[in-house]
Amino acid sequence: MEIGIVGAGLGGLLAGAILSYNHKITIFEKLPFLGGRFTNLNYDGFQLTTGALHMIPHGSRGYLAKALKMAKADVKIVNSKPDGTFLINGREYLYKDLFDLLGVKDKIKALKKATNLKLGIVDYNQPFGEFLEDVDLALMIGKAFTGWALSLDVYEVTMKEIINIANNYYKFKGPGVPIGGCKAVIDELVKIIERNGGNIIKEYEVKKIEVEDKAYIDDREFDIVISNISPKETQKMCNIKFLDKKIEPSKGIKISIASKKGIIKHNGVLFTPECERINGLNQVTNVDKSLAPEGYHLIMTHQAQISNNVKKEIDLGLEDIDKLFKNIDYKILHIQSYRDDFPVNHAKNGHDVGNIINDRLYLVGDGAKGGDMEVEGIAIGVLKVVNHINQLNL
Ligand SMILES: Cc1cc2nc3c(=O)[nH]c(=O)nc-3n(C[C@H](O)[C@H](O)[C@H](O)COP(=O)(O)OP(=O)(O)OC[C@H]3O[C@@H](n4cnc5c(N)ncnc54)[C@H](O)[C@@H]3O)c2cc1C
Incomplete structure (x- = not known):
């Protein structure tokens, strides 16, 4: 044909x-x-x-x-190994170790949530943010994940979508770099x-x-x-x-950074739940050095665009980057914002x-x-x- x-x-x-x-x-x-x-x-x-x-x-x-x-x-x-780490209080944690950071009360709440999820006792239309919100750390982690992976705030994603994403994750595992x-x-x-x-x-x-x-x-x-x-x-x-x-797009901001020393030791995602806006970053030169000139790393941050004030969103992202890099030299290469007819996704996940x-x-x-x-x-x-x-x- x-x-x-x-x-x-x-x-x-x-x-x-x-x-x-x-x-x-x-x-x-x-x-x-x-x-x-x-x-x-x-x-x-x-x-x-x-x-x-x-x-x-x-x-x-x-x-x-x-x-x-x-x-x-x-x-x-x-394939990335590990898939990602979470930067909390200046230390990196694997997902499986985050539970240890919770206090006793939060541990009980988190266990209850996990059990309900396993038993399918969840409202599929409930926003993921609502599901997590009585455990502060869980909400922060959820926000970093949905911002990085979907360019959406944690309250914009339903439990149905999250369960689907989780099932695909268990089946196929985490990311990789071509x-x-x-x-x-x-x-x-x-x-x-x-x-x-x-x-x-x-x-x-x-x-x-x-x-x-x-x-x-x-x-x-x-x-x-x-x-x-x-x-x-x-x-x-x-x-x-x-x-x-009406089909709603997802909006986001990507900032590309050069650094000789680099900031990530692994080839997965560094999620940044404590940042004001940046949801996470990767350092793809840990996989393929040819993606930057010799002696440099290429680092890319991503953040969901939360408000319609793009300049303010970018400024908050840049402030986060300054704090993340603290004593490490870096140079901003490019700032790109994606919305309207040139979005992150033409349809938000689930739409x-x-x-x-x-x-x-x-x-x-x-x-x-x-x-x-x-x-x-x-x-x-x-x-x-x-x-x-x-x-x-x-
Ligand atoms: C900041 C950012 C980070 C992202 N990170 C990731 C990531 O790490 N991993 C991931 O999986 N996805 C990521 N995505 C999403 C991914 O990049 C997109 O979902 C994907 O590239 C979209 O591909 P597409 O084929 O749907 O559309 P497009 O890439 O938009 O292709 C459509 C093409 O159609 C052309 N076109 C439009 N109108 C016409 C016309 N009238 N006539 C002829 N041609 C036309 C356009 O010029 C374009 O080339 C990211 C997106 C952004 C913006």
């Missing part, structure tokens, strides 16, 4: 690469570069990113790794699409999608159209309407749109995450779409 894809972000390229083995693929990308919010930005030899923190939530064991395997993509992902960073993934997908005869057209902004007896991108006919742009933008340019509610609109029109990307967080959710969505298309007889 002839398949037209709007947008060459991770979602579009992943779907394109897997489908390119059996179908004729054409991808339209409005920008002069490929990869959207999942590629590298070279800045003075530092491999900064257009979006992602060079991290794949379940490393080499998750859905993205599975989808890359299906595409026959040669990407090396190094060697070469995000761009290594993108380059490999592009190579596969082109090797299989697919066509990627850059600097082409799609204005119209039409779905009738066939599917059309700006009057070019296809059997199928896959949109990798936000569900909202897709609907705006499409002749059929499929959204029944995603379905992937299959009808047999001719499909959505992939982070407005249509198929059931997990970040690029893992994108990969689930892509796998659902590929599976549906492969069973079609149009």
Whole structure:
């Protein structure tokens, strides 16, 4: 079949690469570069990113790794060990050791929560923050996690979402870093699409999608159209309407830092529950030295954007960084804020749109995450779409 894809972000390229083995693929990308919010930005030899923190939530064991395997993509992902540590009172703790920090009363409350969770005695619609709030440390830890992983405040995430994320974590474990960073993934997908005869057209902004007896991108006919742009933008340019509610994006701020000494000893996430705004940071040069010039580390902090005053949010983040680095020299390389039409995720976790609109029109990307967080959710969505298309007889 002839398949037209709007947008060459991770979602579009992943779907394109897997489908390119059996179908004729054409991808339209409005920008002069490929990869959207999942590629590298070279800045003075530092491999900064257009979006992602060079991290794949379940490393080499998750859905993205599975989808890359299906595409026959040669990407090396190094799993983090440990997944992360929590900085409390100047000391780093593993997740399993946090319980020891609680006083007796809080230990009893925490045990009760854990038991109720295990027995399924929870209100799935309750905000995670409410569930945790009578144990101060648990609330702080929860806030750092949801801010880092979902760019959401702990009260914006329901127990249903958290339980789903926890189940995926137990199944697939923690994060990993692709060697070469995000761009290594993108380059490999592009190579596969082109090797299989697919066509990627850059600097082409799609204005119209039409779905009738066939599917059309700006009057070019296809059997199928896959949109990798936000569900909202897709609907705006499409002749059929499929959204029944407003889709809220998640907002965040990333600060990229250079430091000769570095601040993290491991290759996982350093969560910072005591910071005013920064939820966590990683030091990806602990995995791949080529992501920074020789002798330097690349460190990236992330914070959910809590208020609409972006300048104040950035200032609070910078103050946190100053305290975190105390006596360690560092230099701010880049500050990026993500919101509105260029968000962290087009749909907050739990608010995603379905992937299959009808047999001719499909959505992939982070407005249509198929059931997990970040690029893992994108990969689930892509796998659902590929599976549906492969069973079609149009
Ligand atoms: C600060 C930050 C940190 C993050 N960290 C992580 C992380 O560590 N791990 C993780 O898993 N995820 C992370 N994410 C999320 C992840 O980066 C995104 O979910 C993912 O890159 C989105 O991919 P996509 O394919 O959905 O969309 P996009 O990357 O946005 O791709 C869509 C493409 O469509 C193109 N396009 C738009 N309109 C048109 C048009 N009309 N015609 C043609 N082309 C068009 C765009 O130019 C773009 O290239 C992070 C995001 C941010 C912002």
